[in-house]
Amino acid sequence: MVEKRLSTKTQVILTLIFILVMALLLWWADKGFDSYKQRVLRLIGIYAIMAVSLNLINGITGIFSLGHAGFILIGAYTAAILTLTPAEKEMSYLFGIQPWIKNLHADFFTATLAGGAVAAFSAFLIGWPVLRLSGDYLAIASLGFAEIVRIWANNALTVTNGPLGLKAIPEYSTTWWIYGWLLFTVVFIASLVYSSYGRALKAIREDRIAAEAMGINVFKHQLMSFVVGAFFAGVSGSLYAHWLTTIDPRITTMGPMLTFYILIMIVLGGLGSITGSLIGAAVFAILFEWLRDLEQPFSFFGIQVPGIPGMRILVISALFIAVMIFWQRGIMGREELTWNNLYKWLSGRKKEGERS
Amino acid sequence: MSEDRVKQLEEKVAELEVEVNKPILILDHVTMQFGGLIAVNDFHNRVIKGELLGLIGPNGAGKTTVFNVITGIYYPTKGRIIFDDIDITPFRPYQITHLGIARTFQNIRLFYDLTVLDNVLVAQHHELSNPDADRILIRNGKPPKNTKRFWFWRAVTKLGYISKEREMVERAKDLIERVGLSHVMYEKASSLPYGEQRKLEIARALATKPKLLLLDEPAAGMNPKESEDLMEFIRRVRDDFNVTILLIEHDMKVVMGVCERIIVMDYGKIIAEGTPEEIQNNPRVIEAYLGKEWENV
Amino acid sequence: MNQGVFFLQNLFNALMLGGLYALIAVGYTMVYGILRLINFAHGDIMMMGVYFAFYTAVIFSAPPLVAAIVAVAGAAGLGFLIDRIAYKPLRNAPRISALITAIGMSFFLESFAVVVFGAVPKPFIQIFKDKTILNKVVMLGGARIPLLTFLVILLTLVIFAVLFLIVYKTKIGMAMRAISMDIPTTALMGINVDGVIGFTFALGSALAAASGIMWAMRYPNVYPYMGFMPGMKAFIAAVVGGIGSIPGAVVGGLLLGFIEIFMVSYFPTMSGYRDAFAFIILILILMFKPSGILGKKSVEKV
Numbered sequence: 001m002v003e004k005r006l007s008t009k010t011q012v013i014l015t016l017i018f019i020l021v022m023a024l025l026l027w028w029a030d031k032g033f034d035s036y037k038q039r040v041l042r043l044i045g046i047y048a049i050m051a052v053s054l055n056l057i058n059g060i061t062g063i064f065s066l067g068h069a070g071f072i073l074i075g076a077y078t079a080a081i082l083t084l085t086p087a088e089k090e091m092s093y094l095f096g097i098q099p100w101i102k103n104l105h106a107d108f109f110t111a112t113l114a115g116g117a118v119a120a121f122s123a124f125l126i127g128w129p130v131l132r133l134s135g136d137y138l139a140i141a142s143l144g145f146a147e148i149v150r151i152w153a154n155n156a157l158t159v160t161n162g163p164l165g166l167k168a169i170p171e172y173s174t175t176w177w178i179y180g181w182l183l184f185t186v187v188f189i190a191s192l193v194y195s196s197y198g199r200a201l202k203a204i205r206e207d208r209i210a211a212e213a214m215g216i217n218v219f220k221h222q223l224m225s226f227v228v229g230a231f232f233a234g235v236s237g238s239l240y241a242h243w244l245t246t247i248d249p250r251i252t253t254m255g256p257m258l259t260f261y262i263l264i265m266i267v268l269g270g271l272g273s274i275t276g277s278l279i280g281a282a283v284f285a286i287l288f289e290w291l292r293d294l295e296q297p298f299s300f301f302g303i304q305v306p307g308i309p310g311m312r313i314l315v316i317s318a319l320f321i322a323v324m325i326f327w328q329r330g331i332m333g334r335e336e337l338t339w340n341n342l343y344k345w346l347s348g349r350k351k352e353g354e355r356s
Numbered sequence: 357m358s359e360d361r362v363k364q365l366e367e368k369v370a371e372l373e374v375e376v377n378k379p380i381l382i383l384d385h386v387t388m389q390f391g392g393l394i395a396v397n398d399f400h401n402r403v404i405k406g407e408l409l410g411l412i413g414p415n416g417a418g419k420t421t422v423f424n425v426i427t428g429i430y431y432p433t434k435g436r437i438i439f440d441d442i443d444i445t446p447f448r449p450y451q452i453t454h455l456g457i458a459r460t461f462q463n464i465r466l467f468y469d470l471t472v473l474d475n476v477l478v479a480q481h482h483e484l485s486n487p488d489a490d491r492i493l494i495r496n497g498k499p500p501k502n503t504k505r506f507w508f509w510r511a512v513t514k515l516g517y518i519s520k521e522r523e524m525v526e527r528a529k530d531l532i533e534r535v536g537l538s539h540v541m542y543e544k545a546s547s548l549p550y551g552e553q554r555k556l557e558i559a560r561a562l563a564t565k566p567k568l569l570l571l572d573e574p575a576a577g578m579n580p581k582e583s584e585d586l587m588e589f590i591r592r593v594r595d596d597f598n599v600t601i602l603l604i605e606h607d608m609k610v611v612m613g614v615c616e617r618i619i620v621m622d623y624g625k626i627i628a629e630g631t632p633e634e635i636q637n638n639p640r641v642i643e644a645y646l647g648k649e650w651e652n653v
Numbered sequence: 654m655n656q657g658v659f660f661l662q663n664l665f666n667a668l669m670l671g672g673l674y675a676l677i678a679v680g681y682t683m684v685y686g687i688l689r690l691i692n693f694a695h696g697d698i699m700m701m702g703v704y705f706a707f708y709t710a711v712i713f714s715a716p717p718l719v720a721a722i723v724a725v726a727g728a729a730g731l732g733f734l735i736d737r738i739a740y741k742p743l744r745n746a747p748r749i750s751a752l753i754t755a756i757g758m759s760f761f762l763e764s765f766a767v768v769v770f771g772a773v774p775k776p777f778i779q780i781f782k783d784k785t786i787l788n789k790v791v792m793l794g795g796a797r798i799p800l801l802t803f804l805v806i807l808l809t810l811v812i813f814a815v816l817f818l819i820v821y822k823t824k825i826g827m828a829m830r831a832i833s834m835d836i837p838t839t840a841l842m843g844i845n846v847d848g849v850i851g852f853t854f855a856l857g858s859a860l861a862a863a864s865g866i867m868w869a870m871r872y873p874n875v876y877p878y879m880g881f882m883p884g885m886k887a888f889i890a891a892v893v894g895g896i897g898s899i900p901g902a903v904v905g906g907l908l909l910g911f912i913e914i915f916m917v918s919y920f921p922t923m924s925g926y927r928d929a930f931a932f933i934i935l936i937l938i939l940m941f942k943p944s945g946i947l948g949k950k951s952v953e954k955v
Contacts, residue, residue, distance in 0.1 A: 144932035215482025310767030317761035
């Protein structure tokens with residue numbers, strides 16, 4: 001059976017057109033949206049980077065890592081410490097500050113890059129003990145790592161300002177910076193996945209022993225995937241910090257809850273699909289914001305219902321459990337929304353139309 | 357003829373004999389012990405280059421364990437494994453595959469969610485990504501599989517990579533066609549019927565460009581027609597791909613029909629060795645199978 | 654305070670904390686032994702049990718003992734229900750799916766508690782009409798040890814005795830042990846596997862609730878996230894002791910309790926890292942002896 005495929009040139013041209021259209025839409029949104037919608041749009045971009053990077057580790061390579069929040073936290077703090085001026089830091093560090101921390105300063109791009117690099121390096125270190133473990137243990141060990149980082153951030157007063165966190169971080173994360181980094185993330189990871197290395201990672205996900213038997217150094221490739229995923233997590237952390245303008249090591253903001261949110265995004269979108277992660281991130285962000293209404297008082301058929309805080313997470317968790325039980329494959333399953341697939345789907349539909 | 361001349365000719369003949377009957381794999385007094393259980397007991401034998409060697413024996417005799425020791429999954433309690441003049445005993449499975457030994461599994465272990473093409477392509481990845489195994493080759497005076505570096509960055513940026521990918525795809529498609537699986541090239545491995553899955557597993561192993569191919573019960577679960585096709589297939593593989601084949605099998609028709617030499621194991625030890633005819637009439641072999649399962653004789 | 658007295662006080666604190674961890678750890682290890690599932694929601698079931706006790710005592714003015722019994726029974730029922738609704742449908746799915754669902758269940762329970770019970774911490778001592786019991790102190794060799802500590806240690810021992818009776822001397826206990834070795838064969842023996850699994854969840858949840866109630870007597874703040882850390886630490890205890898082994902869970906729990914109490918007492922500057930110790934121990938044990946102290950190595954057949 002000959003497979004219907006579009007030529008590579010066609011695909012590249014279509015992709016470039018798509019990026020152009022997206023850029024135009026973003027420009028229009030940037031000008032036209034009110035500030036609230038703009039904020040959500042930017043959050044979608046940040047979540048998308050988090051989702052795509054976690055998907056590389058969990059969905060494509062099959063490493064069940066729950067430590068993503070740890071890398072995001074590392075990236076956030078590294079970048080924020082770099083973009084805040086020494087004077088600002090002097091003022092906000094309540095317990096004093098390490099001199100070398102105070103004197104670090106860089107521009108936003110370098111700071112974000114550094115955030116990614118430090119996160120990637122920590123992934124390299126933590127990968128050696130953690131990646132040798134099997135599925136369940138790996139999950140807990142990676143969660144443990146993320147918790148250790150968070151608890152350290154809570155206690156290292158002269159480095160991170162402890163529980164107070166960093167405030168008044170300059171809001172450098174514009175729509176363009178965020179979506180620019182998102183584009184880079186998707187291109188990088190997609191290019192990796194659509195190469196011999198990507199196939200090797202998927203093989204490791206399918207069957208580690210068989211992969212090793214086919215000559216793949218499983219540990220090395222897992223580490224590679226882990227480090228790349230962590231790099232982009234660190235980048236997303238920096239963008240997040242400069243969007244939220246304050247970061248602190250609380251359980252709810254930079255802890256397991258954040259990892260849970262990202263997990264929801266990639267499961268909803270389809271574990272193992274890059275385009276799925278993008279869709280999942282967008283759906284989650286919009287849904288989560290929309291559910292905010294539930295936490296305000298509202299009227300339901302004329303009855304005044306008081307706002308209940310925490311309702312959002314309840315609904316999201318319940319939905320998540322329902323998805324896991326009834327619709328595990330998520331929106332895209334493991335497939336991608338590629339030009340080829342679209343073309344096949346469309347021409348398949350046409351054929352049916354012709355027949356009848 | 358002078359005595360010297362005779363001696364010269366004898367030495368030449370001996371040399372040529374060694375070349376022709378050169379062992380590609382030597383198991384040097386290999387013992388594999390798990391706690392109190394001795395799974396492989398002083399296995400001392402060799403595989404001649406180019407031969408079709410069978411490894412048979414009742415269930416639990418230790419045959420798959422021998423495979424696992426050869427391929428580096430287990431480190432032998434005693435003894436060494438020498439492949440192509442290299443002592444491969446301390447090496448990890450992925451390195452040993454890179455050095456030229458490929459295998460299939462008793463329970464098929466395909467990459468089920470990947471397509472047939474991807475399964476075969478993955479088996480070529482090791483050429484790009486094993487600098488340490490290449491160093492082993494160089495240290496032992498053999499050519500490395502790969503001379504270019506930074507393949508990871510090449511793969512991501514696609515610079516200096518596209519031609520390599522094209523080459524790998526060509527090779528994979530060619531292999532798939534020779535094996536007779538072109539019609540399912542883009543199907544997921546999970547959707548293939550059992551017989552084709554077995555073929556795919558062998559094709560995938562061949563894609564690693566092995567010198568020695570280990571097949572673990574390739575005829576398991578096949579009906580007589582399928583096993584006949586398989587016999588023909590194995591012979592063709594050995595001839596067309598220039599590989600040495602070591603085969604574990606329970607189906608006696610396949611073993612007797614395909615193997616040139618057979619080693620028989622029982623309780624971890626070698627109890628007999630010889631041609632199919634010799635083995636069939638060997639009382640020790642018959643005794644080992646009698647009272648245990650004996651299929652398809 | 655001299656060294657001996659200091660040590661004695663810490664010893665009893667460690668025994669108590671260790672016992673509480675052990676009770677929760679046993680629940681984890683039983684479920685993991687049978688289903689190879691880390692029930693992330695276990696710590697949150699403990700939290701729900703504490704809330705059950707609290708509301709039974711406060712709203713229905715029940716005496717503490719009755720409240721405790723209701724709570725334990727309620728938690729057992731909750732555990733059973735969660736298995737039926739969320740985990741049973743995924744019995745044959747890849748393990749990752751069940752794990753992710755357990756995580757989701759954990760967050761569900763926590764947010765449920767936030768919405769229904771409120772995020773503001775509640776004082777658990779309200780369930781005691783007669784507060785004097787909380788202040789009684791016993792003198793042992795110069796050390797002042799709260800009566801409560803003794804009671805908790807005693808109760809824990811009793812509970813474990815009962816547990817060992819159930820697991821090793823009853824039919825259902827034998828069924829549990831059989832299932833942990835081989836599910837299909839056990840099913841072929843005519844045992845109602847799903848029923849026994851449900852019972853295991855119920856039993857583990859009951860233990861967790863008992864532990865939670867005693868925990869709340871000692872650390873009297875009740876809030877929706879109170880189960881997260883103890884749950885994590887209990888799981889780590891189970892792994893350290895050898896996951897799947899009930900004696901292992903006990904050993905692991907005691908070990909973790911001891912390390913936590915003694916580290917904080919003898920190195921007070923590290924007290925902020927109190928929770929991190931457990932995770933560090935986890936990573937160390939997974940690196941050097943992943944099967945745990947009392948665990949067995951399982952080899953995957955190739």
